[in-house]
Amino acid sequence: xxxxxxxxxxxxxxxxxxxxxxxxxxxxxxxxxxxxxxxxxxxxxxxxxxxxxxxxxxxxxxxxxxxxxxxxxxxxxxxxxxxxxxxxxxxxxxxxxxxxxxxxxxxxxxxxxxxxxxxxxxxxxxxxxxxxxxxxxxxxxxxxxxxxxxxxxxxxxxxxxxxxxxxxxxxxxxxxxxxxxxxxxxxxxxxxxxxxxxxxxxxxxxxxxxxxxxxxxxxxxxxxxxxxxxxx
Numbered sequence: 001x002x003x004x005x006x007x008x009x010x011x012x013x014x015x016x017x018x019x020x021x022x023x024x025x026x027x028x029x030x031x032x033x034x035x036x037x038x039x040x041x042x043x044x045x046x047x048x049x050x051x052x053x054x055x056x057x058x059x060x061x062x063x064x065x066x067x068x069x070x071x072x073x074x075x076x077x078x079x080x081x082x083x084x085x086x087x088x089x090x091x092x093x094x095x096x097x098x099x100x101x102x103x104x105x106x107x108x109x110x111x112x113x114x115x116x117x118x119x120x121x122x123x124x125x126x127x128x129x130x131x132x133x134x135x136x137x138x139x140x141x142x143x144x145x146x147x148x149x150x151x152x153x154x155x156x157x158x159x160x161x162x163x164x165x166x167x168x169x170x171x172x173x174x175x176x177x178x179x180x181x182x183x184x185x186x187x188x189x190x191x192x193x194x195x196x197x198x199x200x201x202x203x204x205x206x207x208x209x210x211x212x213x214x215x216x217x218x219x220x221x222x223x224x225x226x227x228x229x230x231x232x
Contacts, residue, residue: 013063016215019179019226020067024157028148031068032161032168033061033181034195035220041189042165047080056218057183059089061162064181066092068160070121070151074167075101084111085162086118094118095160098151100167102142104129121154123147144174169197172227180210180225183217 004012014021019031035053036042043049051058065071066087077083078099085097096119097112104124108131112120122130123137130136137150151159161171171177182195201207210225 012215015213016060016222016224017063017067019224020064020158028069028152028157028159030148030159030161030171030177031064031179031181032171032177033064033163033183034165034168035061035183035185036195037185037187037189039188039190040194040196041192042195043192044189045192047193052187052189053183053185054217054219057185057220057222060181060183060217060222062087062089063092064160065095065162066090068095068158070096070098070156070158071160071162072098072100072147072151072167073163075099075103075106076166077163078106078110078112080164082110083163084115084117086115096121096156098123099130099133100124100142100147101128101130106131108132123150144171144176148176165193165195165197168195172196173198175227178226178228180227182223182225183220184223185220 019029034042035057037052042052065085071085073083073085086094094117098121099112100123102125113131113133119134121135121137122133123139123142124130125142126138126140139146139150161168161177172180210227213224215222
């Protein structure tokens with residue numbers, strides 16, 4: 001973005017984050033984010049992923065957090081990455097942090113549960129007991145639809161589904177993601193986990209063909225895939 005005027009930068013950011021600045025009148029607006037290599041990998045076979053994408057993508061991710069009321073991750077992401085899920089690379093408010101967990105062996109010594117930087121909520125199955133959090137929701141089942149309904153009732157209007165890849169894929173498969181931000185880095189990893197794992201299709205006419213917009217993102221290329229356009 002070097003050499004661009006402030007007006008040009010504002011115009012680009014408005015276009016990039018258009019789904020999040022429109023009013024929300026129906027169910028919460030859901031966006032998801034993934035960063036991957038040219039060959040669709042999100043980490044090495046050992047799980048090392050810091051960092052697949054560049055610094056500009058991390059700033060973009062923090063901006064997404066600042067534009068959303070809540071950011072959601074699965075318990076596996078908390079175990080693997082110990083994320084803060086706060087806004088540090090750009091200016092803006094921290095979102096409420098939501099952990100969806102079906103197990104109760106998540107150690108409390110994690111940033112989310114100790115730093116006090118933002119409210120932390122846990123959404124669990126009927127038997128799981130989370131570490132100390134600001135708010136705990138116990139649901140009969142943890143389908144994306146049930147979790148979204150719960151968060152909507154709690155006042156969340158814009159939700160970022162950040163990870164991990166299994167969680168993002170589940171929300172996409174459920175048809176609940178309005179827009180997916182997919183950052184592609186100019187690197188080939190060659191092996192390791194992939195970002196999206198969706199239900200098997202047999203014919204190309206069953207493939208998803210969302211509306212796509214592309215944006216420069218430092219050394220990376222950012223694609224916004226719009227699956228639905230929420231009312232508003």
